[in-house]
Amino acid sequence: MQTTNLNRSEVERLVREVLTQKLRGGPTAREQHARQPSQAGGPPHPLVVNVSARHMHVKQEHLEILFGPGAKLTKLKDLYQQGEFASEQLVTVVGPRQRIIPNVRILGPMRDYTQIELSYTDGIYLGIDLPLRISGNHKDTPGCTILGPKGSLTIDKGVIRAERHVHMSTEDMSYYGVKDGDYMKLKIDGPCGVTFDRLKVRYHPKVVLEVHIDTDEGNACDLESATHMELIK
Known part of the structure; x- marks a missing residue:
């Protein structure tokens, strides 16, 4: 079995990175997945689903x-x-x-x-x-x-x-073909995959694309285990 020796400065750097992420409320697994670069022709911004x-x-x-x-x-x-x-x-x-x-x-x-x-x-x-x-x-x-x-x-x-909702900018609404106050569906794949109906679109020109669901909804789909998320008009 191989072992890796870390010097003191390397250990301190790793500890600082972990602590910084914790204090800042670092990205969850679903956010890390959502923050992957969008493919050409895909949505203008990555989709993040958070439990409120x-x-x-x-x-x-x-x-x-x-x-x-x-x-x-x-x-x-x-x-x-x-x-x-x-x-x-x-x-x-x-x-x-x-x-x-x-x-x-x-x-x-x-x-x-x-x-x-x-x-x-x-x-x-x-x-x-x-x-x-x-x-x-x-x-x-x-x-x-x-x-x-x-x-x-x-x-x-x-x-x-x-009410469960999705925050969208002008660019997001143009891509999905919706307007403020419309309803969409949120499809979540995974071991407890579900599709949430009546997800309300909320517009603001400066927001980042983000879905908010409550604790009951997050538990129902076991959001942390989600493998794919998609907004459907």
Whole structure:
């Protein structure tokens, strides 16, 4: 059996690379696969599918209630879309059954509304009948109580199950032949392969092509084991 001797500097370099990837939320297997260069005539950007775990968006007024006057979000790591990040701030969500879900992370940047995004399973556990909505649509949505280290607040709306969606730029929409608000299918091959229907197209000129599904959906298809992913009009 052959052995390879690494000198100290080489070991330190490898350790730094691993730590840097962890701290930055390095690419998962599905992202590494998706980031392979596109073939000639293929889609303009690689497809990335990410699970959007339960989280909170918050406006400044509510952040200060939960974390104290003058509170600001502090970045833990960047997310896939430029300018978006997971913060170090965590809250506890309390449902009408007095059941709680702790350690719900706040995502930045700041919003002009407060919103909690949960999975269907989370809603059953908390006793909240979650409506399926695109982020920001809070009409006729339920509320909940939120606990922070410096205070608590009860919102009367803004708790949703996020509708699965794909972020697209102008170039992406042109390639796939869709427009903002259209629905597509997401086909995932693998040991637990599935095809998700009603994947909503969300347009922004500066976004990177990315699909968001929730935790229940990610578990159903065992996303980490996916061998191929495809958007279908």
